[in-house]
Amino acid sequence: MPRTAMAAVHDGDGSELKVREVTVDDPGPGEVLVRLGASGVCGSDRHVIDGEWTLPTPTVLGHEGAGVVEAVGAGVTDVAPGDNVILSWCYPCRRCRACAAGKAWACTGTRSGECLLPDGGTRLSDENGMVYPYLAVGTMSEYTVVPESAAVRVPAEVPFDVASLIGCSIATGVGAVVNNARVPAGASAAVVGCGGVGLAVVMGLTLAGAYPIIAVDTAEEKLAAARSFGATHTVRADKEPVATVVGEITGGGADHAFEVIGRVETIETLPSLLAPGGVGVLVGLPPEGARAGIDVLELAEAGKTLVGSNYGGAVPSLDFPRLADLYLAGRLPLDSLISHRIRLDEVNDAFDAMRAGTRTRSVIVF
Ligand code: APR
Ligand code: ZN
CATH class of the missing domain: 3.40.50.720 (NAD(P)-binding Rossmann-like Domain)
Structure with missing residues (x-):
């Protein structure tokens, strides 16, 4: 059953993000429906809003997120409903030469850069048609559907706000x-x-x-x-x-x-x-x-x-759990990186603060 979700949408017309409803379909084969717990606000989202990078629009922004698996499509074996997951904006195809060489960050077999799922579609829409999840994850939304390889299980002891950062800024840095x-x-x-x-x-x-x-x-x-x-x-x-x-x-x-x-x-x-x-x-x-x-x-x-x-040379399925373990062991003070926990409808203020250089990291908490 499709559901509606509030999401921060980039229309590509130079205006600020609109927080509005999108429809989220059920996950297809090999896909995972995630209820977001948190989404970081990253410099790469700002590149898009400020027109430095062009994307298909409308786009649900956000590529640094974590949440709970709500449902899985046919054939999904890596994760199950109830699992906490960190989303990865580079979903490896697991078949190309780069993936075979252990360089998931260089995968050439997916359409993540076009904001598309492996079948060339997306599971997001509005009254005008298809909506694109940024880098195939679109984490600034209450729900999103991602390919199985973009959802990496993380121990439930890692809070969502911290887990979301592991998915981009921490993996990258x-x-x-x-x-x-x-x-x-x-x-x-x-x-x-x-x-x-x-x-x-x-x-x-x-x-x-x-x-x-x-x-x-x-x-x-x-x-x-x-x-x-x-x-x-x-x-x-x-x-x-x-x-x-x-x-x-x-x-x-x-x-x-x-x-x-x-x-x-x-x-x-x-x-x-x-x-x-x-x-x-x-x-x-x-x-x-x-x-x-x-x-x-x-x-x-x-x-x-x-x-x-690129992406810190990370292999998400290897690096995310490792970074989560370092956090749980007290070796990475990730809580202190979060300067502002905000609501989804405060997202534009977070980008203004980023442009002004006045915040370390804002994280949207759902
Ligand atoms: N010299 C030194 N520091 C500067 C300068 C400068 N000339 N201009 C800006 N800065 C600082 C800002 O004050 C800010 O602290 O650079 C930092 C940029 O950080 P954010 O805007 O928070 O961006 P972040 O999310 O860290 O991403 C940085 O990494 O992954 C990429 O796409 C991402 O290109 C972006 C970059
Ligand atoms: Zn990022």
Whole structure:
């Protein structure tokens, strides 16, 4: 029986999100109906609202969510009604070369980027027809239907607000450190941009035993938050010469530097923060079609590397439970990352606050 759900819908006309009713159909074969418990408000949703990335519309936004399995379609064996799950915006097809190589984040066999389920449809609609779930999950809704591989079981002791963050910012940020950069204990690191994802990078660096951990941001609140998660030094990007200060703290440049904003200007300066042989990790995602200019000689002569990081190199079925266990063991202070718990109808305020740089992470609680 189809049901209605309140959802935050992006109409693609430049206006703010509309919180309105959508119809959610039953799950088809290989699909899972989830009642959302929480959805994080992430920078990637803002890219869409601000027209930096184009999508089919109308779209239910949100790609960082957790909830309870309400019903499953034919053939679903990984999860059952009543299970708590974290949703993954990259649902692996489990058949392509990337999936076979253990690189679910690079899966080429699905239509998640087109906001479609594996059969090319969606289970959301309104009076005008099809509604698209952002990245095939659309978590800013009371209910959503996702492919089985996008719903990863999580222990019931992990609260929904924390679980939702594991599905994007934590997987992305901690994963960039442990899966992509593989930062060893004692290595130095700089983190440029300390929003929800950047703070997760700081947490990952703390977990890995990096030192020093230099947090860079334009907002004092973000730097204070970074210190609370283990940053040993902070730099105000709007007041201090970042490369000079990082060079002084590290004695010649950081072993690793992470860009976690998605701004071309900061991406271009990443090599200047690195020691010879250092590795710059691109975590922030810029607007579609953005191109960056880099000083090739600086990169070549000093043997520096720039690497892309998508979804923290995560395999959701492996990384989500691992991150949940670290949280339950007290090794990842994820509760402290949540600065605001909000209602669905307060979602536009959360994006305004994100643009103003005044919140670490807002989480919608259903
Ligand atoms: N220098 C340093 N920090 C800056 C600058 C700058 N020039 N401009 C902005 N910032 C800071 C902001 O103050 C904010 O703390 O960058 C941070 C960006 O964080 P959020 O807007 O909260 O975004 P977040 O959800 O963390 O996502 C960051 O990662 O996954 C991607 O798509 C996502 O591109 C986005 C990025
Ligand atoms: Zn995200």
